């Protein structure tokens with residue numbers, strides 16, 4: 001645990017400093033009101049209060065109670081609202097960071113685990129950073145206020161009490177260290193459990209097919225039990241502390257009552273003052289208990305969110321976010337390209353590969369399965385950078401600095417197209433969503449007609465607004481490919497990479513789409529990755545890998 005880690009978490013509140021100040025003001029008012037309560041008790045017990053129920057004193061007390069209740073409710077709402085704001089902002093930041101992580105980052109990390117962590121890890125921060133922190137702060141104010149009040153009531157009793165406080169602080173410190181370590185392993189175990197659940201649900205048909213229910217359930221049960229074990233360890237550490245704390249509270253309380261009754265006999269204390277003192281003592285312990293609970297919770301969240309903050313920090317696996325520039329396309333050259341996937345140094349996919357792909361022409365890249373055809377596309381798309389050698393497009397070398405600008409003019413249609421689980425329309429123009437203008441809709445329909453997709457989309461229950469399921473699971477392979485092709489048309493690209501793009505189409509659709517592509521992509525650079533040499537009649541070049 002480092003100082004910077006505390007600062008980092010508290011820094012999340014900084015953008016909402018005004019909300020924090022307003023909420024804290026309300027909190028301080030409630031703390032002050034709370035401190036008045038034992039004094040009122042003292043007033044009643046020693047017989048100073050007026051006997052008539054409808055006396056102005058009682059009416060004022062009632063008004064004070066009503067105001068206190070309203071302010072408490074507002075304070076609760078303000079801190080909850082603050083928590084929601086902080087977490088929403090953090091989730092947005094994490095989502096953005098994850099989106100711009102490199103392709104190799106996703107080779108190493110599990111998507112389900114990452115998505116789960118955005119939700120669960122941030123949730124642990126929400127309460128601790130706002131409502132719990134506010135209660136802890138109020139508890140600190142109340143505890144200090146109570147100690148002052150207790151000194152005004154009896155110096156002797158208060159001095160005895162002060163001796164007990166170091167024991168309390170020492171126990172809190174020891175516990176928080178233990179809880180921090182336990183929480184980190186608990187959160188990691190939870191993330192692993194989510195990962196296995198996602199994997200199993202994703203492969204539910206496979207599990208059904210081969211009757212792998214038992215083994216899948218066992219895999220989940222193993223991680224789930226490990227999580228339960230970690231959570232139980234954290235809970236028992238907190239429970240031990242709670243037990244010790246309760247023992248401390250009651251022992252001190254009895255001690256104070258014994259000494260207090262002696263002081264009453266010696267006429268050094270009134271009954272009302274002792275009652276008031278015991279109430280302040282109770283409030284001090286409740287406040288200290290809350291503070292200790294908060295500290296344990298804070299350390300829990302520190303350990304639990306370490307992964308998230310590391311994720312935000314790691315700049316090395318983030319693609320540079322530079323403004324898009326207009327780029328000039330030309331012939332594409334692979335100059336002595338060697339490549340292996342990150343972390344797979346022994347599996348060289350290309351070894352000093354040299355290629356020349358002519359601008360404005362159609363080139364077929366062919367070769368046996370596993371020879372690196374799709375990898376070549378991924379290099380051109382800048383998902384990975386070559387291990388050695390350079391890719392030149394026209395006069396410019398492809399680098400991580402300019403790839404975003406290039407990608408802006410590239411369309412890629414894959415064998416198994418990636419689709420959002422949202423509507424057809426959102427898959428075609430996600431930036432517009434569900435409310436396209438008339439002109440945009442006309443463009444979409446024109447692109448879909450060219451891709452032979454319009455007729456089947458029109459027959460879907462809600463047409464272009466039909467939700468297509470997880471990764472387009474409610475569509476056939478050919479329908480998914482036609483949507484991906486329409487999406488490529490809409491990009492108005494300079495370079496089009498078609499990776500086995502008709503693999504899921506029947507002969508009739510294949511022929512008409514090939515014709516549409518042939519006519520539409522005149523003058524563009526088209527790279528067709530295919531096992532079959534003659535995928536598009538009239539392809540000008542063939543490269544055999």
Ligand SMILES: Nc1ncnc2c1ncn2[C@@H]1O[C@H](COP(=O)(O)OP(=O)(O)OP(=O)(O)O)[C@@H](O)[C@H]1O
Pocket residue numbers: 107341344349368369370371372373374375376
């Ligand atoms: N993300 C990755 N990490 C590590 N290795 C990978 C990755 N993607 C692909 N490979 C490996 O790279 C090699 C080339 O794969 P690639 O998909 O480029 O072949 P391909 O020629 O397109 O195959 P196919 O015709 O079967 O689609 C394969 O051995 C594959 O295992």
